[in-house]
Amino acid sequence: MERPILWIHGEALGPANPALQAHPDRPAVFVFDAELLAGRSPTTGDPAGGAPQAVSLKRIGFLYECLLELPVSLRHGDVAAEVLAFARAHGADGIVTSAGTDPRVEAIGKALEQELPVEVLEPEPFVQLDGRVDLGRFSRYWRRAEREVWANWSPQQ
Amino acid sequence: MATDSLSGAPLSWPEQPGELPRQFESRQALEAELQHLFPEAEGSLSPIRGGRHQAEALLGRIQPARYAKGRNFLDGPVTRLSPYIRHGALSLAEVRDAVFARLQAPGGGGRPAGEKLINELGWRDYWQRLWQQLGGGIWRDQEELKTGHHPGTYSSELPADVAEGRTGLACMDGFIAELHTSGWLHNHARMWLAAYLVHWRRVRWQAGAQWFLRHLLDGDPASNNLSWQWVASSFSHKPYFFNRGNLERYSGGSFCRSCRLSEQGCPFDASYEQLEAELFQPLPSLRSVDAGRRERSSPRSSGPSAALSRPTRRH
Numbered sequence: 001m002e003r004p005i006l007w008i009h010g011e012a013l014g015p016a017n018p019a020l021q022a023h024p025d026r027p028a029v030f031v032f033d034a035e036l037l038a039g040r041s042p043t044t045g046d047p048a049g050g051a052p053q054a055v056s057l058k059r060i061g062f063l064y065e066c067l068l069e070l071p072v073s074l075r076h077g078d079v080a081a082e083v084l085a086f087a088r089a090h091g092a093d094g095i096v097t098s099a100g101t102d103p104r105v106e107a108i109g110k111a112l113e114q115e116l117p118v119e120v121l122e123p124e125p126f127v128q129l130d131g132r133v134d135l136g137r138f139s140r141y142w143r144r145a146e147r148e149v150w151a152n153w154s155p156q157q
Numbered sequence: 158m159a160t161d162s163l164s165g166a167p168l169s170w171p172e173q174p175g176e177l178p179r180q181f182e183s184r185q186a187l188e189a190e191l192q193h194l195f196p197e198a199e200g201s202l203s204p205i206r207g208g209r210h211q212a213e214a215l216l217g218r219i220q221p222a223r224y225a226k227g228r229n230f231l232d233g234p235v236t237r238l239s240p241y242i243r244h245g246a247l248s249l250a251e252v253r254d255a256v257f258a259r260l261q262a263p264g265g266g267g268r269p270a271g272e273k274l275i276n277e278l279g280w281r282d283y284w285q286r287l288w289q290q291l292g293g294g295i296w297r298d299q300e301e302l303k304t305g306h307h308p309g310t311y312s313s314e315l316p317a318d319v320a321e322g323r324t325g326l327a328c329m330d331g332f333i334a335e336l337h338t339s340g341w342l343h344n345h346a347r348m349w350l351a352a353y354l355v356h357w358r359r360v361r362w363q364a365g366a367q368w369f370l371r372h373l374l375d376g377d378p379a380s381n382n383l384s385w386q387w388v389a390s391s392f393s394h395k396p397y398f399f400n401r402g403n404l405e406r407y408s409g410g411s412f413c414r415s416c417r418l419s420e421q422g423c424p425f426d427a428s429y430e431q432l433e434a435e436l437f438q439p440l441p442s443l444r445s446v447d448a449g450r451r452e453r454s455s456p457r458s459s460g461p462s463a464a465l466s467r468p469t470r471r472h
Contacts, residue, residue, distance in 0.1 A: 012245040014209050027170040032177070038197060042293040043378060044370050046363045050313065054197035055371055058340040061191055062374045065207030066246045068165045074177035076194065089173050101285045101379065103292045126249040126282040135290060141283045142276065149275060153257055155267055 001094030001117055005029060005087045006072075009079075009108075011100045013066040018121035019096045020070070026096070029086040030067055032060065032076040036104070043102055080111035087116055098123055163187055203340045205240065205374060212241035216255050222266045225273035231343050231408045236274075240341065240374035242281065249278055281380060288379035295378045296363060298391035304356070305438025311361040315368050319354060326424070327416035328404055329353055340374040345407050351388040352398045356436045357424055362389040400432055401425040 006019045006028035013030075015021070020028065037060065039045035039052035067074060075082040087095060094117040097109065112118050127148045134140040163186075165179025172179075177194065181187040188202045205211075220234050227233035241247045253275065260271040288295055302308060318324050322333035332346045342350070347369070354365045362385040369385075370376040386392035401423055405413050413419050427435070 014246040016248040046296050056200045057198040058203040061202040062207035069208045071166045124250040
């Protein structure tokens with residue numbers, strides 16, 4: 001893709017975002033996710049719970065202040081629809097984003113792919129662990145991870 | 158403040174009609190605009206500011222060695238980086254590298270001084286990996302409860318006095334007020350509040366987890382829900398609870414001094430053995446626990462009971 005736009009999501013509001021690093025000059029957009037903010041997604045509410053409860057203004061304000069420090073346009077509504085509208089407005093031929101942990105990021109990426117090619121860049125991990133990782137308890141994970149994290153360490157600067 | 162204006166970073170493309178504003182005269186103007194744009198969202202801005210600049214300022218003040226010693230105290234040298242990490246204003250890899258650089262600097266203390274802080278960053282990474290694996294299933298009990306109570310005996314609603322921060326307990330009402338106004342709580346306070354709600358008030362952890370997610374600036378279902386499950390015992394081998402001695406010690410006694418239940422009626426003022434008998438139905442696995450070990454082992458992280466070190470897993 002030659003003229004992508006960047007979709008910035010709520011796990012990557014900083015300069016370490018690999019999409020921003022790879023394409024610092026391309027238009028970027030963040031969408032305040034109406035469903036999520038209303039408490040109607042598993043990111044913010046119990047799917048089996050009763051009445052959804054909207055996220056408080058504090059959290060929106062915190063995101064907003066993070067976003068104001070980034071070169072990114074801001075929208076509100078249905079994320080996939082708004083990202084695609086932004087892409088059309090900028091004549092984009094694709095969308096670049098960063099991988100997220102929240103399954104909602106991947107689901108939105110799939111919706112975007114219905115209309116435009118999507119490239120997902122991996123952020124630098126805290127620790128690279130290859131193969132299956134036993135997450136049954138923290139201690140099992142940490143037995144492997146601790147060694148790898150400290151492998152990058154050297155006592156000298 | 159006179160220099161309070163907020164301007165978005167410059168864009169090299171034209172803004173489109175309908176996009177949200179990026180220039181504000183003041184933080185108050187931002188708050189008013191957000192109240193207008195997001196009428197469903199309750200409350201005000203947090204005194205904690207978002208953004209990379211603030212994150213870097215906090216990162217510059219981390220003290221790995223002091224953190225390792227004092228992190229369990231409410232006024233201890235915790236990093237307060239969690240909201241910035243949760244939203245990627247800082248990545249966990251960047252924090253890791255900053256900790257390494259601090260340890261390598263003269264007087265930084267080397268690896269031993271940083272092991273605890275790096276371990277706590279590991280907790281964040283661990284929860285994230287579990288979230289990826291569990292997806293929406295992170296809202297379900299990972300294991301059976303070990304409290305001896307049937308899951309159906311827990312209320313699914315947050316009690317009104319808790320939601321309004323008027324339980325009459327100075328500690329809990331203090332934590333609730335801080336949660337509601339700042340959106341950040343020290344991890345020990347989160348655990349006490351969670352244990353109070355789940356074990357003393359017999360409320361489903363999901364109701365508490367959802368309440369926290371509405372307010373916490375660092376809220377995500379990974380660290381949040383799985384820590385609630387750890388307290389509830391659906392993701393640990395026994396329930397987490399505490400007593401007055403523990404809370405008083407790590408809060409410097411500040412709540413108990415002003416609590417009208419301090420002399421009589423404090424529900425936490427008992428030994429671990431008494432509270433265990435009061436709160437839980439006998440279970441073989443609970444009976445075998447030496448409750449006294451809880452207190453001693455809580456600030457440590459060695460061996461298979463690493464989960465007991467959780468009081469300051471968050472930053």
